[in-house]
Amino acid sequence: MQPGMYPPPQQPKKRNRALFWIGGGCLALIVLGVIFAVIAVASAGHVVTTTINNAETTITANTSSSSSSSSGNQVSKVGGTITLNGVQATLVSIKTYPGTDVDIPRAGNEYIVVHVRLHNTTDNEVDYNVFDFHTKSGTGNITDETFVSFVNSSDQLNSGKLAAGGSVEGDIVFEVKKGDHQAELTWQPSFFGNAGDNGWILGL
Numbered sequence: 001m002q003p004g005m006y007p008p009p010q011q012p013k014k015r016n017r018a019l020f021w022i023g024g025g026c027l028a029l030i031v032l033g034v035i036f037a038v039i040a041v042a043s044a045g046h047v048v049t050t051t052i053n054n055a056e057t058t059i060t061a062n063t064s065s066s067s068s069s070s071s072g073n074q075v076s077k078v079g080g081t082i083t084l085n086g087v088q089a090t091l092v093s094i095k096t097y098p099g100t101d102v103d104i105p106r107a108g109n110e111y112i113v114v115h116v117r118l119h120n121t122t123d124n125e126v127d128y129n130v131f132d133f134h135t136k137s138g139t140g141n142i143t144d145e146t147f148v149s150f151v152n153s154s155d156q157l158n159s160g161k162l163a164a165g166g167s168v169e170g171d172i173v174f175e176v177k178k179g180d181h182q183a184e185l186t187w188q189p190s191f192f193g194n195a196g197d198n199g200w201i202l203g204l
Contacts, residue, residue, distance in 0.1 A: 138182030
């Protein structure tokens with residue numbers, strides 16, 4: 001090399017540039033992978049939470065609907081209580097009457113006077129109706145109450161409303177077949193229910 005002349009500048013090595021791009025690409029992939037992992041975990045946590053909350057809602061609704069309605073055909077006996085939609089009905093007692101000179105049952109039949117008590121355990125006002133009660137014979141014949149003169153009208157159960165926590169009781173008269181050991185007093189306060197459901201075995 002001649003005096004006063006400088007060596008030509010060296011070109012940057014291509015290998016170092018390639019390593020730079022490779023390293024940068026790997027770092028970018030790692031960052032993207034971390035971001036996607038965080039999003040996936042957050043999404044999974046949201047789905048799990050939603051599923052659990054929905055399950056709790058369903059269970060609560062089923063439990064509520066089950067405890068408040070007590071739906072289905074319930075069978076009890078004299079002295080027992082049946083609960084429907086938060087209203088308790090108790091068959092307190094039953095008496096049999098052969099009839100009077102004025103009130104004469106059909107041949108082979110007799111009158112029964114049942115004393116029932118209703119208690120509203122809900123926080124709302126509810127309706128009650130004497131026509132919600134029937135008798136069902138052992139052969140499945142369902143009949144309404146019978147009107148007689150030997151029961152004091154002030155003792156009879158009528159129709160009305162019960163305030164929250166309120167109660168009422170009274171007598172209802174029916175005509176049934178003598179010695180029908182399978183006869184029941186039934187109670188169905190729902191318009192859409194079967195009149196023969198929810199009964200007390202009368203034990204005649």
